Amino acid sequence: MTDKDVFQTIDDVFLDDGFDRFERTEVIAGSGEENAGHEGDRAAGAGGAGGSGGGTDEGDGSGAPRPRSLASRRSTSDTVFQTVAFAAGATTVGIMLAVGLFLSIRAGSALSVAGIGFLFEQQWSPETQTFGIAAVLFGTVTIALIALCVGVPLALGTALLLSEVVRGKLRSFLVSLVDLMAAVPSIVFGLWGVFFLQAAIIPVAEWISRYLGWIPIFAVTGDDGAVLTEASAFTSSAFIAGIVVGLMVVPTQASVMREAFSQAPIGEREGAFALGATRWGMIRTVVLPFGRGGIIGGTMLGLGRALGETIAVYMIISPLFTINWQVLKTGTNSVSALIALRYGEASEFGLSALMAAGLVLFLITLVVNFTASSIVARSRSGAESL
Amino acid sequence: MTTIYETTPDAGPDVDLDDDRTRLQAELDEDFDRELNRDPDEPAATSIPDVEGVEVGPRRGVRTATLDEKFNVVGALAGALALSTLLFGWIGPLTGVIGWFVVAFLAFLGFYMLLVSLRSDFQEVKDRVATVLMVSAGVILFGALVFIVVYTLTRGSEALPFVNFFTETMELTGPLDPLSSGGILHAIVGTLIQIGIALAITIPLGITTAVFLNEVGGRFARFVRTIADAMTALPSIVAGLFVYAAIIQLVTHQRSGFAAAMAITVMMLPIVIRASDVVLRLVPGNLREASYALGTTRWRTVWHVVLPTARSGLVTAVILGTARGIGETSPVLLTSGVTAVMNVNPFSGPMISLPLQVFDFVRSPEPTMIARGFGTAAVLILLVLTLFIVARMIGGKGAGQLSDRQRRAATAESIRDLHRITMLDDRRYLTRSPNPNPEDDPA
Incomplete structure (x- = not known):
């Protein structure tokens, strides 16, 4: 096929039927002196091509080409596609907003009865109009904090191990293992917590309360203030639930942190090594400052999951509707466990009260998650890790 | 051969730059001429050293530990085990397995620091201790997580060998009946139906929304993305509560598999949207631009370029979302209802699923029911695990990366395309050409 053939073919295609559909580049004849300045402006605006076109081209009578309109007519398939895509987006937003609005509206009737006291009342009996989430929210937060105390050091160490120490096939295997663990159902963690961990951890809890009991939160005392030592006082506590939830959130945290650490620039790492740093020195001066956003973001994502965790907590704790500062002692509560516990027997109004509790929980996790993602997105380790 | 372009010794701020530059240019020209006319046999400016006859020693390992370092670990470990056993067995009033581990670990750290500091400075000691802490965090975490899974599988293996466990329902089986009667077929079927309905809604809606976010864009798309991100924070129990109050109480007035599927959908949809969004963002922009440059419409670009490129990632996103959806108990707890009977109609009557069945089994104090619970959990x-492995096998690659087989297929196809385009077009051109003698054509 010679060059000429190719051109001929192109001409055929274009002149056949296709070309009429496209907007042609329109060429305006330069209309003399009075238009010259105007033309020049336009051409310069179009990107500087032929910037002084109006001034020089008047001799041959053709001015600079008018900038071609970049807007194109949509084809039918595109219109359909965009409409469908838009509809999908709108449906998603519709579902999500429906959940939010429905919760808010239904929660409204309970909130209007309880008022601001909803946040400070510990009891939960909507039938007698005295109900509030002080105790359950306190329990939720204690469990989540214990979970963080367990999870964050493990996640940080594991993330550093995976990004700095282990290499090759072992690393990719362990990374997939972390991801797999994030997908293990929470009921499995709950089973393990109830049937294995509870018995194994009680001696530890007893030991802590005996030797560190002078710190108020580690003390375990009865109603009369006497120190309790029997094992039954240590079951179903916030401590045990916190450990189980902590193990559940570690994979999430570790994978976010590892992602941030592994993006630490190689040049800075090598610079640290070239200055004589040990591996830990390099980690402390390069990797940790670089991955700070990832550490904070991962921690908060884990916190968000820990706050919303239901079934493992529900299986382990024995529900209690007073604030229990002694984390090792039997009895605590959480918002999600409260919902799981009371939804079945709830009246219309009781359900509204539960919705209010769920709404508060949702708002808290929402704030935590958005803070986390904005911290990660603003950090040096970049917006891509989330 | 190195030429140093010296400046004049008294080069100060008042030196005539033009003069300097001319001189430098002259020197450069001279160098250039010399290089150009160089005798080819003369050794060049850079040469490869002759290694003939030079002994090459064995390659030095840069990652191996010296014997000294290995001994430090082994010695510290032995010392720590001995010390803690001594403390727990004879001297101290300490008991318990976990306490033993804690003491052994602390003793190991102490001994190790001591041994390392015999030979190295403080920086080295810090480095070693940090490495030990990282490795132990990893060992504790992986140990605990693997142990959780293995523990469940082991306790579940009591019920798993019974074939009836997979082929019967709990309809005619009471809590006291042995494991040879009753099974979880109804829960397996329930899970499949519920996740099937949820996927039938989630996959089209989620992926289309992700396509909308990436390919259409605009202010509304940013709003959609924000809302979807916000909904990933929705606690699953709240999703269940929403469906309970909005669908069960207001519309159907009974718990059903469909309601459970709706709860799972509300929970899974943001996960799938977010994961697909990330995958679609990874599709290289130049593929899209190449497609647009060929004159295609947006729809064809999405269908023929973007989605095929991101296919493996999208499949992974969906499968991982499915794994999360299957395992969630709390939305199902409120919506599906508990039953021991097989129910294949999602729109009427309670329909139990696997996680809820586990929860229901272990509420009973009977050992056989607990064994059944662990079997179901297994x-x-x-x-x-299967879903996860399948996801890894499909989606281990990034967007657009092909396996060897796919690459060969793609190459073969493009060769076929080339033949088709050139030969067919030639033929068509020859038959259609109005001018039998194109050389004369002025165009």
């Missing part, structure tokens, strides 16, 4: 874990 089935659930194996299901999630």
Whole structure:
């Protein structure tokens, strides 16, 4: 096929039927002196091509080409596609907003009865109009904090191990293992917590309360203030639930942190090594400052999951509707466990009260998650890790 | 051969730059001429050293530990085990397995620091201790997580060998009946139906929304993305509560598999949207631009370029979302209802699923029911594990990366395309050409 053939073919295609559909580049004849300045402006605006076109081209009578309109007519398939895509987006937003609005509206009737006291009342009996989430929210937060105390050091160490120490096939295997663990159902963690961990951890809890009991939160005392030592006082506590939830959130945290650490620039790492740093020195001066956003973001994502965790907590704790500062002692509560516990027997109004509790929980996790993602997105380790 | 372009010794701020530059240019020209006319046999400016006859020693390992370092670990470990056993067995009033581990670990750290500091400075000691802490965090975490799974599988293996466990329902089986009667077929079927309905809604809606976010864009798309991100924070129990209050109480007035599927959908949809969004963002922009440059419409670009490129990632996103959806108990707890009977109609009557069945089994104090609970949990874990492995096998690659087989297929196809385009077009051109003698054509 010679060059000429190719051109001929192109001409055929274009002149056949296709070309009429496209907007042609329109060429305006330069209309003399009075238009010259105007033309020049336009051409310069179009990107500087032929910037002084109006001034020089008047001799041959053709001015600079008018900038071609970049807007194109949509084809039918595109219109359909965009409409469908838009509809999908709108449906998603519709579902999500429906959940939010429905919760808010239904929660409204309970909130209007309880008022601001909803946040400070510990009891939960909507039938007698005295109900509030002080105790359950306190329990939720204690469990989540214990979970963080367990999870964050493990996640940080594991993330550093995976990004700095282990290499090759072992690393990719362990990374997939972390991801797999994030997908293990929470009921499995709950089973393990109830049937294995509870018995194994009680001696530890007893030991802590005996030797560190002078710190108020580690003390375990009865109603009369006497120190309790029997094992039954240590079951179903916030401590045990916190450990189980902590193990559940570690994979999430570790994978976010590892992602941030592994993006630490190689040049800075090598610079640290070239200055004589040990591996830990390099980690402390390069990797940790670089991955700070990832550490904070991962921690908060884990916190968000820990706050919303239901079934493992529900299986382990024995529900209690007073604030229990002694984390090792039997009895605590959480918002999600409260919902799981009371939804079945709830009246219309009781359900509204539960919705209010769920709404508060949702708002808290929402704030935590958005803070986390904005911290990660603003950090040096970049917006891509989330 | 190195030429140093010296400046004049008294080069100060008042030196005539033009003069300097001319001189430098002259020197450069001279160098250039010399290089150009160089005798080819003369050794060049850079040469490869002759290694003929030079002994090459064995390659030095840069990652191996010296014997000294290995001894430090082994010695510290032996010392720590001995010390803690001594403390727990004879001297101290300490008991318990976990306490033993804690003491042994602390003793190991102490001994190790001591041994390392005999030979190295403080920086080295810090480095070693940090490495030990990182490795132990990893060992504790992986140990605990693997132990959780293995523990469940082991306790579940009591019920798993019974074939009836997979082929019967609990309809005619009471809490006291042995494991040879009753099974979880109804829960398996329930899980499949519920996740099937949820996927039938989630996959089209989620992926289309992700396509909308990436390919259409605009202010509304940013709003959609924000809302979807916000909904990933929705606690699953709240999703269940929403469906309970909005669908069960207001519309159907009974718990059903459909309601459970709706709860799972509300929970899974943001996960799938977010994961697909990330995958679609990874599709290289130049593929899209190449497609647009060929004159295609947006729809064809999405269908023929973007989605095929991101296919493996999208499949992974969906499968991982499915694994999360299958394992969630709390939305199902409120919506599906508990039953021991097989129910294949999602729109009427309670329909139990695997996680809820686990929860229901272990509420009973009977050992056989607890064994059944662990068996069900083992089935659930194996299901999630299988889904995960399938996802890894499909989606281990990034967007657009092909396997060898796919690459060969693509090459073959493009060769076929080339033949088709050139030969067919030639033929068509020859038959259609109005001018038998194109050389004369002025165009």
